[in-house]
Amino acid sequence: MDKLKEKFGIISAPIAQQIKDLVKDHGSQIIGQYSIEQVYHGMKGMIGMVTETSKLDAEEGIRFRGYSIPELREKLPKAPGGSEPLPEGIFYLMLIGELPSEEDVREVSNNWARRSNVPKHVFDMLDKMPLSTHPMTQFSMAILALQTESVFAAAYRKGISKKQYWDPMYEDVMNLIARLPRVAAYIYRRIYKNNVHIEPDPKLDWAANFAHMLGFDEPDFFRLMRLYLTLHVDHEGGNVSAHATHLVGSALSDAYYALSAGMDGLAGPLHGLANQEVVRWILDLKKYYGGGIPSKEQIEEYIHRTLDEGKVVPGYGHAVLRKTDPRFVAQNEFAKKYMPDDELFKIVEILYQVVPEILKSTGKIKNPWPNVDAHSGVLLIHYGLVEYDFYTVLFGVSRAIGVLTSLLWDRALNTPIERPGSVTTEWMLSQIKKVQPAN
Ligand code: NMX
Ligand code: MLT
Secondary structure: OOHHHHHHHHHHHHHHHHHHHHHHHHOOOOOOOOOHHHHHOOOOOOOOOOOOOEEEEOOOEEEEOOEEHHHHHHHOOEOOOOOOEOHHHHHHHHHHOOOOOHHHHHHHHHHHHHOOOOOHHHHHHHHHOOOOOOHHHHHHHHHHHHHHHOHHHHHHHHOOOHHHOHHHHHHHHHHHHHHHHHHHHHHHHHHHOOOOOOOOOOOOOHHHHHHHHHOOOOHHHHHHHHHHHHHOOOOOOOOHHHHHHHHHHOOOOOHHHHHHHHHHHHOOOOOOOHHHHHHHHHHHHHHHOOOOOOOHHHHHHHHHHHHHOOOOOOOEOOOOOOOOOHHHHHHHHHHHHHOOOOHHHHHHHHHHHHHHHHHHHHOOOOOOOEOOHHHHHHHHHHOOOOOHHHHHHHHHHHHHHHHHHHHHHHHHOOOOOOOOOOOOHHHHHHHHHHHOOOO
C-alpha cells in the first residue's frame, strides 16, 4: 500500500467513529433556521452538508483546513527555486489535514506521475468529436470515457464491505487527478495547435508538467500554473461543482461519474465559465472603444450598458463572499510582480476601481466585489494562452483536486445518499396561511 493511502486509512477511521458518535449523542441539536426566501433563492446560507477540506468566510474568504491563501503561499512547499506553492501540497493538506513536508509533496508528485497514463480509447473518443465542441464538453466526456478504469466500480460489482469503500475510491481519486493534465492538454492541442501533442516530462511537478504539455515552458508560466492550480482547488462544499460532485457521489456513483457531473456544473457562466466570459467581455469593451485602454468614463458607460441590457458584469459578485475574493488578490499580486505594464491588467485595475461603485448603486447586488474569475484570464493571455474558451478546463483540473478529496472523505465517513425534501408553491402558500390566516 502506498504511504499516503496508509496514512489516510489510519487517520480517517477514528474520525468516522467520532462523527458516528457525534450524530448519536447530539443528532437532535438544532443548529439553524431558514426562511422561505432561502428556499426559493438557491438555499443560500442554509447549512446542508459537511465538507472537511475548506471553509468559506463571507468577509475573509476561503481557508483550507484553517489556513488562508496568504498563509499557504508562504507555508506550502515550493518547487526548487520556485515562489508559488505546489498544488500537490494543498492536496495533501486537504486530504490529511496537516501541512506537508517537502518529502510528502515529492511523494504525491511521484505518485501522480506513476498513475498518469491515459488509455488510448479516451483520445480516440476525443478525436471523433467536432473541433468546435466546447473544451468543457470534451473535458467532461473524457472524464466519463475514463470511467472504464474505475477501481471503485469494479470492487463494488465484485462485492465490497461499506467499511472498505474508501480504499478503491482512493485509487480512483489518485488516478483521475493524475490523468487530468494529460487529458486537458490533449484537448487544448487538438483544438488549437493542429493536433500536435507534447509528451509529458516525468521530471517536472504536476503543474509544470501540465504547462509543458500545453506548450508553455517558461519558468514564469510554471509559476503561474502552480499558483492558478492551487488557488482554484476548493471553495467549501456548497458551490455548484463541489455540490454536484458530492451529490452524484452520494449515490455511490464512482469518482469519474461524480467529477464529470461537477465539471458540467463548472461549465455554467455563473460559475467557472465566468473566467472566459470576463475575457470576452473585456475584449468586447476594448473593441467597442477602438482598442487600447479605454478611459474610466468609457468603462463606466460600458458597465451601465451591460446592466441596461439585463446582463451580469462577469467576474463580479458572489453567492457567499461579501468582500474582494482573496483569490483575486493573490492573482493581482502576481500580476503586479510579473506584468505591471500589461494592457489588459491595467484594464482589470480600472474595473476594480469602478465596477463595485456601480454595482452598489443598483441597490440589489449583495456583493459588488471581484471574484476569482475577474483576474485569471488576463494572466494567461499575458503568456500567450489566449484561447479563452479553454480557461474553464484549467479551473476544472484544479477544482478536481478539492472535490475529489472531499469525495474520498465522503466514502471514508460513509456519508449517506443525499436526498433533501422539496415542496410545491401550493404547499408554501398553505404554510403562509397557517401563520397569517385570512381575516
Ligand atoms: N452583475 C450584474 N448583476 C448582478 C451581478 C453582477 N456581477 N451579481 C449579481 N447580480 C444581480 C443578480 O443577477 C440578481 O439580480 P435579480 O434580482 O434581478 O435576479 C441580484 O443581483 C442579486 O443577486 P445576488 O444575491 O447578489 O447574487 P447571487 O448569489 O444570486 O449570484 C453570482 C452570485 C456569482 C452568480 C452573481 O454575482 C453573478 O452572476 N456574477 C457574475 C458571474 C460570475 O462572475 N460568476 C463567477 C462566480 C465565481 N465562480 O467562479 O463560480
Ligand atoms: C467557487 O470557487 O466555487 C466559486 O467562487 C463559487 C462559489 O463558491 O459559490
